[in-house]
Amino acid sequence: MKSRTSYLHLALGSLLLMAGPAVAQPAAMSDNVVTLGVLSDQSGVYADFSGMGSTTAVQMAVEDFGGTVNGVPIKVLHADHLNKADVGTTIAREWYDRDKVDAIFDASNSAVSLAVAGLTKEKDRILIIGGSSTTRLTTDQCSPNTIQYIYDANALSNVTAKALVNSGKKNWFFLTVDFAFGHGLEKTTSDVVKAAGGTVVGAVRHPLNTADFSSYILQAQNSKADIIALANGGSDTVNAIKTASEFGVSGKQSVASLLTFITDVHSMGLKQAHGIVLTDAFYWDLNDDTRAWSKRFFERVKKMPTMVQAGMYSATMHYLNAVKASKTDKASTVMAAMKATPVNDFFAKNGTIRPDGLHVRDMYLMQVKDPSESKYDWDYYRVLAKVPADKAFSPPVPGACSFLK
Numbered sequence: 001m002k003s004r005t006s007y008l009h010l011a012l013g014s015l016l017l018m019a020g021p022a023v024a025q026p027a028a029m030s031d032n033v034v035t036l037g038v039l040s041d042q043s044g045v046y047a048d049f050s051g052m053g054s055t056t057a058v059q060m061a062v063e064d065f066g067g068t069v070n071g072v073p074i075k076v077l078h079a080d081h082l083n084k085a086d087v088g089t090t091i092a093r094e095w096y097d098r099d100k101v102d103a104i105f106d107a108s109n110s111a112v113s114l115a116v117a118g119l120t121k122e123k124d125r126i127l128i129i130g131g132s133s134t135t136r137l138t139t140d141q142c143s144p145n146t147i148q149y150i151y152d153a154n155a156l157s158n159v160t161a162k163a164l165v166n167s168g169k170k171n172w173f174f175l176t177v178d179f180a181f182g183h184g185l186e187k188t189t190s191d192v193v194k195a196a197g198g199t200v201v202g203a204v205r206h207p208l209n210t211a212d213f214s215s216y217i218l219q220a221q222n223s224k225a226d227i228i229a230l231a232n233g234g235s236d237t238v239n240a241i242k243t244a245s246e247f248g249v250s251g252k253q254s255v256a257s258l259l260t261f262i263t264d265v266h267s268m269g270l271k272q273a274h275g276i277v278l279t280d281a282f283y284w285d286l287n288d289d290t291r292a293w294s295k296r297f298f299e300r301v302k303k304m305p306t307m308v309q310a311g312m313y314s315a316t317m318h319y320l321n322a323v324k325a326s327k328t329d330k331a332s333t334v335m336a337a338m339k340a341t342p343v344n345d346f347f348a349k350n351g352t353i354r355p356d357g358l359h360v361r362d363m364y365l366m367q368v369k370d371p372s373e374s375k376y377d378w379d380y381y382r383v384l385a386k387v388p389a390d391k392a393f394s395p396p397v398p399g400a401c402s403f404l405k
Contacts, residue, residue: 028070028328030100035075036062036316037101039088039116040108040130042080045209045234049261049306050108050131052078056300057309058105061316069323077101081112083208088112089119096123102329103319105312106130110181113137117146126331128315130308131233133259134184138356142401145331147338149359150281150311153188154394156258159279159365159387161189164227164256165196173225174203175216175240177232185231185258201225210236213243221249233259238267245272261306265380270371273380279392280364282307282347283381289346304378314347351389356401363392 038058040050055078062074081088095101107113108131120127121143133153172193176182190200202223204216220228230240237257244255260278284294284304297305322337323329343351351361365385399405
């Protein structure tokens with residue numbers, strides 16, 4: 001396992017650890033250290049929007065916090081879950097049992113996040129999820145120990161699908177990655193399309209990390225649908241859009257990417273990506289605050305941050321502030337403080353964490369710019385609408401979350 005796990009001891013934290021018994025530790029802080037684990041895809045299809053960028057974001061937050069909380073150092077671990085639920089769960093179990101990890105961040109990949117959420121509840125720690133859209137995290141698999149911090153499938157669907165159906169794009173065909181994330185996103189979006197007066201004319205599923213989308217795009221073209229909806233993410237989205245461009249998808253047919261990250265657009269280039277309508281929780285160029293933080297991130301990573309990476313910084317600061325205010329790292333106490341305190345930073349304004357663990361705040365309907373509109377590096381989006389939290393996120397399903405019944 002050591003080959004998969006790296007230890008990032010922040011300088012201040014390391015000095016405090018070496019100081020040994022000279023530092024008095026509050027009784028309420030377990031193990032004389034707060035240990036955070038960043039569990040992400042560091043080598044596969046989701047590495048660009050999550051990966052080591054999420055680790056860097058968490059590390060930045062710890063540094064900005066001062067490296068200690070309530071008199072004890074903060075330590076950051078990171079590991080690659082390889083997009084496999086069993087690998088993610090094995091790492092999380094070792095972190096909880098051996099390394100006494102207090103909270104795990106990111107877990108981008110719905111299958112991984114669901115598996116780790118169950119273990120986190122069993123171990124009574126905290127899981128703060130980045131890039132996982134499954135609504136099961138707040139329904140049949142909800143947990144008092146889990147926060148879904150960035151988005152869920154309802155938000156992605158409500159913002160993009162409603163806008164497109166209302167604009168006259170009523171007939172939809174889905175190209176869906178064949179696992180929990182894709183299935184959930186297709187179902188949720190289909191429901192939104194139908195409720196808005198649209199029709200789903202067909203769907204096809206592809207394996208995770210597909211290189212050749214030719215046959216799938218041909219099926220979508222032959223459907224004559226107004227919208228070819230991509231219920232996938234990462235390099236799968238990039239490859240699907242590139243293939244659609246090569247096959248001349250245009251005119252009456254449009255591609256709607258239900259989960260697109262700025263790193264995807266950067267990889268494709270504006271010539272291929274321009275015109276795509278998408279939902280995002282964050283854009284580096286929204287205002288002075290987002291630009292200031294994003295430029296700091298860029299100095300380290302050489303890419304602008306995705307909403308997952310920016311969100312992981314925000315989530316880490318929110319967690320550490322809750323630990324500080326609570327004067328303990330006990331999971332239930334810290335979670336109560338996080339839910340009681342609004343999120344107000346460069347990532348979210350007046351964000352609230354619902355009792356079921358979903359972080360709700362305003363979202364953005366974006367469109368990728370034409371190359372002629374882009375004036376500087378990473379100038380990729382125009383904001384079509386700022387969608388209020390109560391319009392972007394669906395209300396809780398009564399009785400769906402077991403611990404709230």
